[in-house]
Amino acid sequence: MDSFGSNCCCIWRCLQIDVTAPITRVFLTLKVENAGTSEVSEVLLAFPPTEAEHLAILKASVAEGKRKKKTYVPLSVNPSESPDAPNGARLYSVSLRSPLKSGEATTVEAFYVLTHLLEPFPAEISQSEAQLVYYRDSATLLSPYHIVEQITSIKTPSNKVESFTSVDPTSRVGSELRYGPYHDHGPYSYSPVIVHFENNNPFAVVEELVREIEISHWGSLQIRDHYKLKHAGARHKGVFSRLVHEILRIILTYLFHVHFQSELEIEPRYPLFGGWKATFTIGYGLPLQDFLFESHDGRRYLNFSFGCPLIETMVDDLTVKVSLIDQWFIILSKNYFALLLQVILPEGSRNPTAAVPFPVDQHLEVVISTLKHSK
Structure with missing residues (x-):
């Protein structure tokens, strides 16, 4: 054959x-x-x-x-x-x-x-x-x-x-x-x-995305996404970079519920021209029962996507970090060019493993935390 x-x-x-x-x-x-x-x-x-x-x-x-x-x-x-x-x-x-x-x-x-x-x-x-x-x-x-x-x-x-x-x-x-x-x-x-x-579309590129996911004992899933965003289109020409006919404003966010999903619209303090960068963090909580399940052998597993939720946006590096409080955590990395995903598991979790649909590099580390600080 x-x-x-x-x-x-x-x-x-x-x-x-x-x-x-x-x-x-x-x-x-x-x-x-x-x-x-x-x-x-x-x-x-x-x-x-x-x-x-x-x-x-x-x-x-x-x-x-x-x-x-x-x-x-x-x-x-x-x-x-x-x-x-x-x-x-x-x-x-x-x-x-x-x-x-x-x-x-x-x-x-x-x-x-x-x-x-x-x-x-x-x-x-x-x-x-x-x-x-x-x-x-x-x-x-x-x-x-x-x-x-x-x-x-x-x-x-x-x-x-x-x-x-x-x-x-x-x-x-x-x-x-x-x-x-x-x-x-x-x-x-x-x-x-x-x-x-x-093509006047914004060429949005996430140079680095750090995603932290914390599994709470209280039935919630806490997510924090840290973005380093760049406009990778044609660079802004000239040394005088004041925005034309724009009034600076604080970051505004609008949350819409459409059918079975929620959409978040973000307006930054200033628009990004070619070559400009911005950093920001998005945090939100989700009901744990929608993502945490129990297998036939009694082990629990978290089923959660670690892709970038921003529409028409490229991510340059992908790293997935799965961590446990006072225990081990797993780091998964893929060179898409830097998404770092950290999943904090409840205290007492044992033998963490990860299953992903593409090849990744994995290694284990230990994290120790208190109410006041962590390291």
Whole structure:
């Protein structure tokens, strides 16, 4: 049983790229056919070096059923290698639910997110200037397979596009650029394109996020998030940085309850221009019974997300710190570029462990605290 090789082909490919926000989102649809003689169990996805170093999320699925009964079944995705891949390219294998026999075809849908990919140009602007950014990609998909037909569409925030590379056939309708359809491209074909367009969205980046979670004996879960936030867009130009037509104000917060969730809106003391930074802390409490459960062996476990709740915001470093009062605590770290999560467990907790959906570094430490101080 083999993965897809040179004797297999991609019948059709559609790539939808969304650059309307600071974070680039890509939806990829591949219809692949086994043109070989042996069964195949996986499909390979290739990323050029310019995208590989910015890849934050990659998911794949296959659709089952039709119309209203249509559901998407997730597929396993793992790093892979190929001796034929270009230098710096990164490959991932998508495991199929069942092997494809000779002549069979299937459609795989992938979704991936790229961060820090949009490049502000010019790099410095004044308060009254619009922010322009570069997006670099390929009109054709970098793939280890022969592609019979493919289309690439790029959606920008508005129709204000300064320039774009044309690879015939290329069309533009409003805020959408369309490359293709292209026919019969060989493996690892690459046609670089650059799109220069206006994107005035705030490029919010959390350089460091420290999350502290304390489990109370009194039935509550206390959360404190410490943020170091930066505007990573085009830098503010000029040495005189007073805000134009702005009156300074204290930080305002508004809490809204929408359906089954709460939304917090924060207005800082001053808006952030490119290159500016701000630090702040958000604290809140939650009912413990919604997050603490007991397993069949009598152990208790905390089920809580440690991602960043800010919308359209990138986190550069991810560290999860799970601690126990007067006992051990676990530190989990992942270099997303710095989220530190600290979970303080009740006194008397023993043998702490953590289960997370991605590889992390773990180590144990001891914390001792009193009513007046801790260390």
